[in-house]
Amino acid sequence: xxxxxQISIAEVESLLDRGEVLVLDLRQExxxxxxxxPQALHLNDRNMTSLLMxxxxxRTVVIYCYQGSSSIEMARMFREFGxxxxxxxxxxxxxxxxxxxxxxxxxxxxxxxxxxxxPGDHGLTQLMVAAHRGDSxxxxxxxxxxxxxxxxxDDGNNALWxxxxxxxxxxxxxxxxxxxxxxxxxxxxxxxxxxxxxxGKREMVEMLLAAGADTExxxxxxxxxxxxxxxxxxxxxxxxxxxxxxxx
Numbered sequence: 001x002x003x004x005x006q007i008s009i010a011e012v013e014s015l016l017d018r019g020e021v022l023v024l025d026l027r028q029e030x031x032x033x034x035x036x037x038p039q040a041l042h043l044n045d046r047n048m049t050s051l052l053m054x055x056x057x058x059r060t061v062v063i064y065c066y067q068g069s070s071s072i073e074m075a076r077m078f079r080e081f082g083x084x085x086x087x088x089x090x091x092x093x094x095x096x097x098x099x100x101x102x103x104x105x106x107x108x109x110x111x112x113x114x115x116x117x118x119p120g121d122h123g124l125t126q127l128m129v130a131a132h133r134g135d136s137x138x139x140x141x142x143x144x145x146x147x148x149x150x151x152x153x154d155d156g157n158n159a160l161w162x163x164x165x166x167x168x169x170x171x172x173x174x175x176x177x178x179x180x181x182x183x184x185x186x187x188x189x190x191x192x193x194x195x196x197x198x199x200g201k202r203e204m205v206e207m208l209l210a211a212g213a214d215t216e217x218x219x220x221x222x223x224x225x226x227x228x229x230x231x232x233x234x235x236x237x238x239x240x241x242x243x244x245x246x247x248x
Contacts, residue, residue, distance in 0.1 A: 005075050007087035009099050012037075012062055022055060022141070026065040026074055027093065037064065037096060041144045043074070047136070050170060052081050054137050061086040068092035116147045123153035131159040131175065134168030139175065149180040156186035164192045164204045172207050182213045189219045197238065198228040205234050209241050216242075 015021035016038055024043040025032045032042040043051070043063065055061070061083050065071040071088040078086035089096065117125050127147040130138040139159070143149060152158050160180045163171040176182065185191055193213040196204035205225075209215070215238055218224050226242065229235040 005072055005079075005086075005088050006068070006090040007062055008090055009096055012089060015060060015062070021060045021062055024051070024061065024063045024074075025093075026063055026071050031066075036144070037093070039141065039145050040064075041137075041140050046173075047140065047170075050137060052078070054135075055083070057082045057084070059083070059085070062089055063087070064089035064096070065092050067094055116142055116145045117151055119151075119153070122155070125151050125153070125159075127151070127159045128153060128157075128162050131168075131171050132162035132166055134163070134166035134171050136168060136170035136174050139163075139171050143174070143178050149175055149178050150184070152184070152186075156184075156188075158184045160184065160192045161186070161195065164196045164201060164208075165199075167201055167204065169203055169207060172204060176207070176211045182208055182211045183217060185217060188221075189217070191217050191225070193217075194219060194223070194225045194228060197225040197234050198230055200230040200234065202231065202234055202237070205237055209237060 012021070012023070016023070021039075023037055023040040025036045025040045026043050027036075029042055029044065032040070036042070041047075041051075061075070061078055063071040063074045063078070063086065065074075065088075068088060068091045071092060075086045075088040091098075117127075119125055120129075125147065127139060127142045127149065128151075130142060149160075150158050158180060160172065160175050160182060161184070163175055182193070183191055191213065193205065193208045193215070194217070196208060215225055226235065226238045229238055
C-alpha cells in the first residue's frame with residue numbers, strides 16, 4: 001500500500017515536462033518561499049478546501065514534504081477524496097535536491113520560464129485571464145510558475161483589477177498575499193478600489209482597504225473611491241478609513 005502512494009523523482013520530472021501534474025508543497029510557508037519544486041503550489045489551511053473541491057478528480061497530484069513522511073498521509077487523504085492519482089514524492093524535497101545536484105536557489109520561483117507572462121490580446125496575460133474567471137487555484141499555480149502579479153495590460157490594469165471584477169475573494173486574497181500593487185492606477189488613473197466602490201463590490205472594498213489601499217487616489221476626471229461610492233455601506237467604509245488615516 002505504501003509503494004502505491006509513492007512516486008519517484010524521475011516520474012515527477014516527466015509529468016512536469018508534460019504539464020500533467022499538480023504539485024503541492026506541504027512544508028512551512030517560509031521554506032516554500034525560499035525554494036520549491038518547479039510549478040509547485042504551497043498547500044496550507046487557507047487553500048486546502050478550495051484545492052479539494054475545485055481540482056478535477058482525474059488530475060495527477062504529487063505532494064511532497066521535507067523527507068517524504070507527512071506527504072504520504074496527505075496523499076492518502078487526497079485519495080479518500082477521490083483523487084486516485086495522488087502520490088507522495090519519495091524522499092521529499094531533500095531527495096529532490098540531493099539527486100538534482102543543484103542548489104536550492106535553482107528551484108525557486110525566479111527560475112521558472114518567463115513565457116508564462118507572454119501577453120495575448122489587449123496585453124492580457126494568463127494570470128489576468130485566470131483572475132478574471134475568479135479561478136484562485138489557477139492563479140496560485142501561475143504565480144508558482146513565476147507569473148508577474150504586477151504585469152499590466154494595454155489599459156494599464158493588473159491582475160487585481162480583474163479579480164475584483166470577478167468578485168472573487170480567494171483570488172484577491174492570493175494576489176495580495178503575493179505582493180500585488182493594490183494601488184495600481186490604469187490609463188484613466190482608476191484603481192481597483194475606485195472600480196470596486198463604483199461597482200458596489202462591498203467585500204472587495206473591505207479587502208482592499210484591509211490591504212492598505214489608498215482612498216485618496218483620484219482618476220483623471222478627479223473622482224476618488226468615496227466620490228463614486230455606489231452604496232451607503234461602501235461610503236461608510238471609505239469614510240471610516242479616511243478618518244483613521246487622518247487621525248480623527
